[in-house]
Amino acid sequence: MQLFINEQCCRFQTEIRLFELRERQKPDADLLIVNGFPVSTDQQLKDGDRVVLIRRGEQPSVDELEALMMARHTPGVHEKIKNSCVGIAGAGGLGSNIAIALTRIGVGKLIVADFDLVEPSNLNRQQYFIDQIGLPKVQALTENLRRINPGVEIVAIQEKITPENLFKYFSAVNVMVEAFDAADQKAMLISNFLRSSPQTPLVAASGMAGYQPANSIKTRKAAQNLYLCGDGITAAQPGRGLMAPRVGIAAHHQANAVLRLLLGEEPE
Amino acid sequence: MDLCINGQQKQYSEPLSIVQLLEQLELTPERVVVELNREILTAEKRADIQLHNGDTLELIQFVGGG
Known part of the structure:
Protein backbone atom coordinates (compact mmCIF):
# COMPACT_ATOMS: atom_id res chain seq x y z
CA MET A 1 0.00 0.00 0.00
CA GLN A 2 1.25 3.45 -0.91
CA LEU A 3 0.56 6.55 1.20
CA PHE A 4 1.72 10.14 0.96
CA ILE A 5 2.79 11.20 4.45
CA ASN A 6 3.59 14.92 4.78
CA GLU A 7 3.87 14.98 0.95
CA GLN A 8 6.45 12.11 0.90
CA CYS A 9 5.58 8.85 -0.81
CA CYS A 10 5.81 5.86 1.61
CA ARG A 11 5.13 2.16 0.92
CA PHE A 12 3.68 -0.31 3.43
CA GLN A 13 3.60 -4.12 3.15
CA THR A 14 0.30 -4.41 4.97
CA GLU A 15 -2.74 -2.24 5.56
CA ILE A 16 -2.38 0.34 8.25
CA ARG A 17 -4.75 2.41 10.40
CA LEU A 18 -4.36 6.14 11.00
CA PHE A 19 -3.44 6.02 14.72
CA GLU A 20 -0.94 3.23 14.11
CA LEU A 21 0.65 5.37 11.39
CA ARG A 22 0.89 8.29 13.80
CA GLU A 23 2.49 6.02 16.40
CA ARG A 24 5.14 4.93 13.91
CA GLN A 25 5.80 8.23 12.13
CA LYS A 26 5.16 11.06 14.55
CA PRO A 27 3.73 10.04 17.93
CA ASP A 28 3.48 13.62 19.21
CA ALA A 29 1.29 14.76 16.28
CA ASP A 30 -1.96 16.28 17.58
CA LEU A 31 -3.47 17.28 14.24
CA LEU A 32 -4.20 14.58 11.65
CA ILE A 33 -5.32 15.52 8.16
CA VAL A 34 -6.46 12.83 5.72
CA ASN A 35 -7.02 13.86 2.09
CA GLY A 36 -7.40 17.50 3.11
CA PHE A 37 -9.80 17.03 6.03
CA PRO A 38 -8.95 17.12 9.76
CA VAL A 39 -9.74 13.77 11.37
CA SER A 40 -10.10 13.01 15.10
CA THR A 41 -11.08 9.32 15.08
CA ASP A 42 -9.04 6.31 14.04
CA GLN A 43 -9.74 4.92 10.57
CA GLN A 44 -8.46 2.46 8.02
CA LEU A 45 -6.20 4.14 5.45
CA LYS A 46 -6.58 3.34 1.74
CA ASP A 47 -3.99 3.09 -1.01
CA GLY A 48 -3.10 6.57 -2.30
CA ASP A 49 -4.37 8.46 0.78
CA ARG A 50 -2.57 11.71 1.64
CA VAL A 51 -1.89 12.06 5.34
CA VAL A 52 -0.45 15.13 7.04
CA LEU A 53 0.74 14.72 10.63
CA ILE A 54 1.26 18.00 12.47
CA ARG A 55 2.22 18.93 15.99
CA ARG A 56 0.53 22.27 16.69
CA GLY A 57 3.01 25.12 17.12
CA GLU A 58 5.94 23.10 15.79
CA GLN A 59 7.72 24.63 12.82
CA PRO A 60 9.07 22.40 10.08
CA SER A 61 12.84 22.56 9.53
CA VAL A 62 14.11 24.28 6.39
CA ASP A 63 14.67 20.83 4.80
CA GLU A 64 11.17 19.62 5.69
CA LEU A 65 9.64 22.82 4.32
CA GLU A 66 11.58 22.39 1.12
CA ALA A 67 10.36 18.81 0.73
CA LEU A 68 6.78 20.04 1.21
CA MET A 69 7.22 22.78 -1.36
CA MET A 70 8.95 20.46 -3.82
CA ALA A 71 5.94 18.17 -3.67
CA ARG A 72 3.69 21.12 -4.47
CA HIS A 73 5.78 22.42 -7.38
CA THR A 74 6.93 19.14 -8.94
CA MET B 1 12.62 60.45 -43.37
CA ASP B 2 10.56 57.34 -42.53
CA LEU B 3 10.55 56.10 -38.95
CA CYS B 4 8.78 53.15 -37.41
CA ILE B 5 7.56 54.26 -33.96
CA ASN B 6 5.86 51.68 -31.73
CA GLY B 7 5.01 49.60 -34.79
CA GLN B 8 3.56 52.49 -36.84
CA GLN B 9 5.17 54.10 -39.91
CA LYS B 10 5.64 57.89 -39.60
CA GLN B 11 7.07 60.41 -42.05
CA TYR B 12 9.13 63.41 -41.03
CA SER B 13 10.32 66.13 -43.44
CA GLU B 14 13.01 67.60 -41.12
CA PRO B 15 16.06 65.81 -39.71
CA LEU B 16 15.40 64.91 -36.08
CA SER B 17 17.34 63.93 -33.00
CA ILE B 18 15.78 61.62 -30.42
CA VAL B 19 15.37 64.56 -28.05
CA GLN B 20 13.56 66.57 -30.74
CA LEU B 21 11.31 63.63 -31.56
CA LEU B 22 10.31 63.24 -27.88
CA GLU B 23 9.57 66.97 -27.76
CA GLN B 24 7.40 66.80 -30.89
CA LEU B 25 5.45 63.89 -29.43
CA GLU B 26 5.03 65.87 -26.18
CA LEU B 27 6.62 63.13 -24.11
CA THR B 28 8.48 63.87 -20.85
CA PRO B 29 11.98 62.59 -21.67
CA GLU B 30 12.82 61.47 -18.09
CA ARG B 31 9.76 59.20 -18.09
CA VAL B 32 10.43 57.50 -21.42
CA VAL B 33 12.47 54.40 -22.17
CA VAL B 34 13.84 54.56 -25.72
CA GLU B 35 14.73 51.49 -27.76
CA LEU B 36 16.39 52.33 -31.08
CA ASN B 37 16.80 49.46 -33.55
CA ARG B 38 16.35 46.94 -30.69
CA GLU B 39 18.94 48.61 -28.49
CA ILE B 40 17.93 50.38 -25.26
CA LEU B 41 19.49 53.82 -24.82
CA THR B 42 20.15 55.55 -21.51
CA ALA B 43 19.21 59.23 -21.15
CA GLU B 44 22.89 60.10 -21.37
CA LYS B 45 23.50 57.98 -24.45
CA ARG B 46 20.51 59.22 -26.44
CA ALA B 47 21.17 62.95 -25.86
CA ASP B 48 22.98 63.54 -29.14
CA ILE B 49 21.71 60.75 -31.39
CA GLN B 50 20.32 61.81 -34.78
CA LEU B 51 17.64 59.62 -36.34
CA HIS B 52 18.04 58.11 -39.80
CA ASN B 53 15.65 56.98 -42.48
CA GLY B 54 14.36 53.49 -41.66
CA ASP B 55 15.08 53.63 -37.92
CA THR B 56 12.79 51.59 -35.70
CA LEU B 57 11.90 53.03 -32.31
CA GLU B 58 10.00 51.80 -29.29
CA LEU B 59 9.07 54.66 -26.99
CA ILE B 60 7.73 53.42 -23.68
CA GLN B 61 6.27 56.10 -21.47
CA PHE B 62 5.96 55.38 -17.75
CA VAL B 63 3.37 56.69 -15.32
CA GLY B 64 3.85 56.99 -11.55
CA GLY B 65 2.64 54.49 -8.98
CA GLY B 66 3.89 51.37 -7.32
Whole structure:
Protein backbone atom coordinates (compact mmCIF):
# COMPACT_ATOMS: atom_id res chain seq x y z
CA MET A 1 0.00 0.00 0.00
CA GLN A 2 1.25 3.45 -0.91
CA LEU A 3 0.56 6.55 1.20
CA PHE A 4 1.72 10.14 0.96
CA ILE A 5 2.79 11.20 4.45
CA ASN A 6 3.59 14.92 4.78
CA GLU A 7 3.87 14.98 0.95
CA GLN A 8 6.45 12.11 0.90
CA CYS A 9 5.58 8.85 -0.81
CA CYS A 10 5.81 5.86 1.61
CA ARG A 11 5.13 2.16 0.92
CA PHE A 12 3.68 -0.31 3.43
CA GLN A 13 3.60 -4.12 3.15
CA THR A 14 0.30 -4.41 4.97
CA GLU A 15 -2.74 -2.24 5.56
CA ILE A 16 -2.38 0.34 8.25
CA ARG A 17 -4.75 2.41 10.40
CA LEU A 18 -4.36 6.14 11.00
CA PHE A 19 -3.44 6.02 14.72
CA GLU A 20 -0.94 3.23 14.11
CA LEU A 21 0.65 5.37 11.39
CA ARG A 22 0.89 8.29 13.80
CA GLU A 23 2.49 6.02 16.40
CA ARG A 24 5.14 4.93 13.91
CA GLN A 25 5.80 8.23 12.13
CA LYS A 26 5.16 11.06 14.55
CA PRO A 27 3.73 10.04 17.93
CA ASP A 28 3.48 13.62 19.21
CA ALA A 29 1.29 14.76 16.28
CA ASP A 30 -1.96 16.28 17.58
CA LEU A 31 -3.47 17.28 14.24
CA LEU A 32 -4.20 14.58 11.65
CA ILE A 33 -5.32 15.52 8.16
CA VAL A 34 -6.46 12.83 5.72
CA ASN A 35 -7.02 13.86 2.09
CA GLY A 36 -7.40 17.50 3.11
CA PHE A 37 -9.80 17.03 6.03
CA PRO A 38 -8.95 17.12 9.76
CA VAL A 39 -9.74 13.77 11.37
CA SER A 40 -10.10 13.01 15.10
CA THR A 41 -11.08 9.32 15.08
CA ASP A 42 -9.04 6.31 14.04
CA GLN A 43 -9.74 4.92 10.57
CA GLN A 44 -8.46 2.46 8.02
CA LEU A 45 -6.20 4.14 5.45
CA LYS A 46 -6.58 3.34 1.74
CA ASP A 47 -3.99 3.09 -1.01
CA GLY A 48 -3.10 6.57 -2.30
CA ASP A 49 -4.37 8.46 0.78
CA ARG A 50 -2.57 11.71 1.64
CA VAL A 51 -1.89 12.06 5.34
CA VAL A 52 -0.45 15.13 7.04
CA LEU A 53 0.74 14.72 10.63
CA ILE A 54 1.26 18.00 12.47
CA ARG A 55 2.22 18.93 15.99
CA ARG A 56 0.53 22.27 16.69
CA GLY A 57 3.01 25.12 17.12
CA GLU A 58 5.94 23.10 15.79
CA GLN A 59 7.72 24.63 12.82
CA PRO A 60 9.07 22.40 10.08
CA SER A 61 12.84 22.56 9.53
CA VAL A 62 14.11 24.28 6.39
CA ASP A 63 14.67 20.83 4.80
CA GLU A 64 11.17 19.62 5.69
CA LEU A 65 9.64 22.82 4.32
CA GLU A 66 11.58 22.39 1.12
CA ALA A 67 10.36 18.81 0.73
CA LEU A 68 6.78 20.04 1.21
CA MET A 69 7.22 22.78 -1.36
CA MET A 70 8.95 20.46 -3.82
CA ALA A 71 5.94 18.17 -3.67
CA ARG A 72 3.69 21.12 -4.47
CA HIS A 73 5.78 22.42 -7.38
CA THR A 74 6.93 19.14 -8.94
CA PRO A 75 10.68 18.49 -8.62
CA GLY A 76 11.93 19.87 -11.98
CA VAL A 77 10.17 23.17 -11.48
CA HIS A 78 11.26 23.50 -7.86
CA GLU A 79 14.95 22.93 -8.70
CA LYS A 80 14.95 25.73 -11.28
CA ILE A 81 13.26 28.21 -8.94
CA LYS A 82 15.50 27.28 -6.02
CA ASN A 83 18.70 27.81 -8.01
CA SER A 84 17.73 31.25 -9.23
CA CYS A 85 18.35 34.81 -8.08
CA VAL A 86 15.92 37.70 -8.61
CA GLY A 87 16.66 41.40 -8.07
CA ILE A 88 13.86 43.72 -6.90
CA ALA A 89 14.39 47.48 -7.03
CA GLY A 90 11.83 49.03 -4.69
CA ALA A 91 10.05 47.51 -1.67
CA GLY A 92 6.77 49.45 -1.76
CA GLY A 93 3.39 48.32 -3.03
CA LEU A 94 4.82 46.37 -5.94
CA GLY A 95 8.12 45.18 -4.47
CA SER A 96 6.77 43.94 -1.11
CA ASN A 97 4.02 41.93 -2.84
CA ILE A 98 6.38 40.52 -5.47
CA ALA A 99 8.95 39.54 -2.83
CA ILE A 100 6.30 37.65 -0.85
CA ALA A 101 5.06 35.75 -3.90
CA LEU A 102 8.61 34.81 -4.93
CA THR A 103 9.44 33.76 -1.36
CA ARG A 104 6.35 31.56 -1.18
CA ILE A 105 7.37 29.72 -4.35
CA GLY A 106 10.90 29.31 -2.97
CA VAL A 107 13.09 31.45 -5.25
CA GLY A 108 16.60 30.72 -3.92
CA LYS A 109 17.88 34.26 -3.53
CA LEU A 110 16.26 37.70 -3.54
CA ILE A 111 18.18 40.98 -3.68
CA VAL A 112 15.86 43.79 -2.53
CA ALA A 113 16.77 47.49 -2.53
CA ASP A 114 14.86 50.43 -1.04
CA PHE A 115 16.05 53.46 0.93
CA ASP A 116 12.66 54.22 2.51
CA LEU A 117 11.09 53.63 5.93
CA VAL A 118 7.65 52.12 6.60
CA GLU A 119 5.06 54.93 6.98
CA PRO A 120 1.45 54.63 8.17
CA SER A 121 0.06 55.48 4.69
CA ASN A 122 1.98 52.54 3.18
CA LEU A 123 -0.26 50.07 5.01
CA ASN A 124 -3.11 50.56 2.49
CA ARG A 125 -1.27 48.38 -0.03
CA GLN A 126 2.21 47.42 1.10
CA GLN A 127 2.98 44.17 2.90
CA TYR A 128 4.00 45.62 6.27
CA PHE A 129 2.41 45.59 9.72
CA ILE A 130 1.41 48.38 12.06
CA ASP A 131 4.19 47.46 14.50
CA GLN A 132 6.76 47.93 11.71
CA ILE A 133 6.11 51.65 11.18
CA GLY A 134 9.41 53.52 11.20
CA LEU A 135 11.56 50.51 10.31
CA PRO A 136 13.56 50.51 7.08
CA LYS A 137 11.34 48.75 4.51
CA VAL A 138 14.04 46.27 3.54
CA GLN A 139 14.50 45.29 7.20
CA ALA A 140 10.75 44.88 7.82
CA LEU A 141 10.39 42.95 4.57
CA THR A 142 13.30 40.63 5.40
CA GLU A 143 11.64 39.82 8.76
CA ASN A 144 8.32 39.08 7.05
CA LEU A 145 9.90 36.95 4.32
CA ARG A 146 11.86 34.91 6.89
CA ARG A 147 8.61 34.15 8.69
CA ILE A 148 7.23 32.72 5.45
CA ASN A 149 10.23 30.76 4.22
CA PRO A 150 13.53 30.91 6.12
CA GLY A 151 15.21 28.92 3.35
CA VAL A 152 15.25 31.87 0.96
CA GLU A 153 18.44 33.94 1.01
CA ILE A 154 17.59 37.65 1.27
CA VAL A 155 20.07 40.42 0.49
CA ALA A 156 18.62 43.70 1.79
CA ILE A 157 20.08 46.96 0.50
CA GLN A 158 18.94 50.15 2.22
CA GLU A 159 20.17 52.58 -0.38
CA LYS A 160 18.86 54.69 -3.24
CA ILE A 161 19.49 52.92 -6.54
CA THR A 162 21.31 55.07 -9.11
CA PRO A 163 22.89 54.40 -12.52
CA GLU A 164 26.21 54.24 -10.66
CA ASN A 165 25.42 51.56 -8.05
CA LEU A 166 22.86 49.56 -10.06
CA PHE A 167 25.34 47.20 -11.67
CA LYS A 168 27.21 46.54 -8.41
CA TYR A 169 24.09 45.14 -6.72
CA PHE A 170 22.19 43.55 -9.57
CA SER A 171 24.75 42.27 -12.09
CA ALA A 172 24.31 38.59 -11.15
CA VAL A 173 20.52 38.23 -11.13
CA ASN A 174 18.65 35.85 -13.44
CA VAL A 175 15.68 38.21 -13.69
CA MET A 176 15.44 41.86 -12.63
CA VAL A 177 12.27 43.54 -11.35
CA GLU A 178 11.48 47.26 -11.47
CA ALA A 179 9.16 48.07 -8.56
CA PHE A 180 9.61 51.81 -8.09
CA ASP A 181 6.91 54.40 -7.54
CA ALA A 182 8.10 57.44 -9.54
CA ALA A 183 7.89 57.35 -13.35
CA ASP A 184 11.34 58.90 -13.89
CA GLN A 185 12.93 56.36 -11.52
CA LYS A 186 11.28 53.53 -13.44
CA ALA A 187 12.65 54.81 -16.74
CA MET A 188 16.10 55.42 -15.20
CA LEU A 189 16.34 51.90 -13.81
CA ILE A 190 15.09 50.18 -16.96
CA SER A 191 17.28 52.15 -19.38
CA ASN A 192 20.42 51.68 -17.32
CA PHE A 193 19.82 48.06 -16.41
CA LEU A 194 19.06 46.89 -19.95
CA ARG A 195 22.00 48.90 -21.20
CA SER A 196 24.44 47.26 -18.75
CA SER A 197 22.82 43.76 -18.73
CA PRO A 198 21.11 43.39 -22.12
CA GLN A 199 20.91 39.60 -21.75
CA THR A 200 18.97 39.67 -18.47
CA PRO A 201 15.19 39.98 -18.67
CA LEU A 202 13.58 42.84 -16.77
CA VAL A 203 9.97 42.94 -15.56
CA ALA A 204 8.58 46.44 -14.96
CA ALA A 205 5.20 47.98 -14.11
CA SER A 206 3.34 51.10 -15.17
CA GLY A 207 -0.29 52.09 -14.57
CA MET A 208 -2.05 50.48 -11.60
CA ALA A 209 -3.62 53.35 -9.60
CA GLY A 210 -7.30 53.67 -8.72
CA TYR A 211 -10.00 51.00 -9.06
CA GLN A 212 -10.47 50.56 -12.79
CA PRO A 213 -11.43 47.01 -13.86
CA ALA A 214 -8.87 44.39 -12.92
CA ASN A 215 -8.76 42.99 -16.46
CA SER A 216 -7.31 46.24 -17.84
CA ILE A 217 -3.99 45.22 -16.27
CA LYS A 218 -1.92 43.22 -18.75
CA THR A 219 1.56 41.76 -19.21
CA ARG A 220 3.21 42.58 -22.52
CA LYS A 221 6.62 42.47 -24.11
CA ALA A 222 7.55 46.15 -24.59
CA ALA A 223 11.10 45.83 -25.96
CA GLN A 224 13.95 43.32 -26.19
CA ASN A 225 14.07 41.63 -22.73
CA LEU A 226 11.61 44.16 -21.27
CA TYR A 227 8.23 42.98 -19.98
CA LEU A 228 5.71 45.51 -18.81
CA CYS A 229 2.77 44.92 -16.45
CA GLY A 230 -0.09 47.34 -15.80
CA ASP A 231 -2.60 49.32 -17.84
CA GLY A 232 0.13 51.68 -19.06
CA ILE A 233 -1.87 54.85 -18.41
CA THR A 234 -3.43 55.12 -14.95
CA ALA A 235 -0.98 57.26 -12.96
CA ALA A 236 -1.24 57.86 -9.25
CA GLN A 237 -2.49 61.41 -8.72
CA PRO A 238 -4.60 63.41 -6.25
CA GLY A 239 -8.08 61.87 -6.27
CA ARG A 240 -6.82 58.60 -7.77
CA GLY A 241 -4.62 56.89 -5.26
CA LEU A 242 -2.83 53.58 -5.18
CA MET A 243 -4.94 50.84 -3.61
CA ALA A 244 -4.19 47.30 -2.50
CA PRO A 245 -6.24 45.34 -5.08
CA ARG A 246 -4.91 46.84 -8.32
CA VAL A 247 -1.37 47.31 -7.05
CA GLY A 248 -1.50 43.68 -5.91
CA ILE A 249 -2.76 42.55 -9.33
CA ALA A 250 0.06 44.38 -11.12
CA ALA A 251 2.60 43.04 -8.61
CA HIS A 252 1.42 39.48 -9.16
CA HIS A 253 1.49 39.96 -12.93
CA GLN A 254 5.14 40.84 -12.38
CA ALA A 255 5.76 37.89 -10.05
CA ASN A 256 4.16 35.49 -12.55
CA ALA A 257 6.22 36.98 -15.39
CA VAL A 258 9.35 36.37 -13.28
CA LEU A 259 8.31 32.77 -12.61
CA ARG A 260 7.65 32.14 -16.30
CA LEU A 261 11.03 33.61 -17.26
CA LEU A 262 12.80 31.45 -14.65
CA LEU A 263 11.08 28.40 -16.16
CA GLY A 264 12.07 29.38 -19.69
CA GLU A 265 8.61 30.53 -20.80
CA GLU A 266 7.62 33.81 -22.45
CA PRO A 267 5.60 35.91 -19.99
CA GLU A 268 3.24 37.33 -22.59
CA MET B 1 12.62 60.45 -43.37
CA ASP B 2 10.56 57.34 -42.53
CA LEU B 3 10.55 56.10 -38.95
CA CYS B 4 8.78 53.15 -37.41
CA ILE B 5 7.56 54.26 -33.96
CA ASN B 6 5.86 51.68 -31.73
CA GLY B 7 5.01 49.60 -34.79
CA GLN B 8 3.56 52.49 -36.84
CA GLN B 9 5.17 54.10 -39.91
CA LYS B 10 5.64 57.89 -39.60
CA GLN B 11 7.07 60.41 -42.05
CA TYR B 12 9.13 63.41 -41.03
CA SER B 13 10.32 66.13 -43.44
CA GLU B 14 13.01 67.60 -41.12
CA PRO B 15 16.06 65.81 -39.71
CA LEU B 16 15.40 64.91 -36.08
CA SER B 17 17.34 63.93 -33.00
CA ILE B 18 15.78 61.62 -30.42
CA VAL B 19 15.37 64.56 -28.05
CA GLN B 20 13.56 66.57 -30.74
CA LEU B 21 11.31 63.63 -31.56
CA LEU B 22 10.31 63.24 -27.88
CA GLU B 23 9.57 66.97 -27.76
CA GLN B 24 7.40 66.80 -30.89
CA LEU B 25 5.45 63.89 -29.43
CA GLU B 26 5.03 65.87 -26.18
CA LEU B 27 6.62 63.13 -24.11
CA THR B 28 8.48 63.87 -20.85
CA PRO B 29 11.98 62.59 -21.67
CA GLU B 30 12.82 61.47 -18.09
CA ARG B 31 9.76 59.20 -18.09
CA VAL B 32 10.43 57.50 -21.42
CA VAL B 33 12.47 54.40 -22.17
CA VAL B 34 13.84 54.56 -25.72
CA GLU B 35 14.73 51.49 -27.76
CA LEU B 36 16.39 52.33 -31.08
CA ASN B 37 16.80 49.46 -33.55
CA ARG B 38 16.35 46.94 -30.69
CA GLU B 39 18.94 48.61 -28.49
CA ILE B 40 17.93 50.38 -25.26
CA LEU B 41 19.49 53.82 -24.82
CA THR B 42 20.15 55.55 -21.51
CA ALA B 43 19.21 59.23 -21.15
CA GLU B 44 22.89 60.10 -21.37
CA LYS B 45 23.50 57.98 -24.45
CA ARG B 46 20.51 59.22 -26.44
CA ALA B 47 21.17 62.95 -25.86
CA ASP B 48 22.98 63.54 -29.14
CA ILE B 49 21.71 60.75 -31.39
CA GLN B 50 20.32 61.81 -34.78
CA LEU B 51 17.64 59.62 -36.34
CA HIS B 52 18.04 58.11 -39.80
CA ASN B 53 15.65 56.98 -42.48
CA GLY B 54 14.36 53.49 -41.66
CA ASP B 55 15.08 53.63 -37.92
CA THR B 56 12.79 51.59 -35.70
CA LEU B 57 11.90 53.03 -32.31
CA GLU B 58 10.00 51.80 -29.29
CA LEU B 59 9.07 54.66 -26.99
CA ILE B 60 7.73 53.42 -23.68
CA GLN B 61 6.27 56.10 -21.47
CA PHE B 62 5.96 55.38 -17.75
CA VAL B 63 3.37 56.69 -15.32
CA GLY B 64 3.85 56.99 -11.55
CA GLY B 65 2.64 54.49 -8.98
CA GLY B 66 3.89 51.37 -7.32
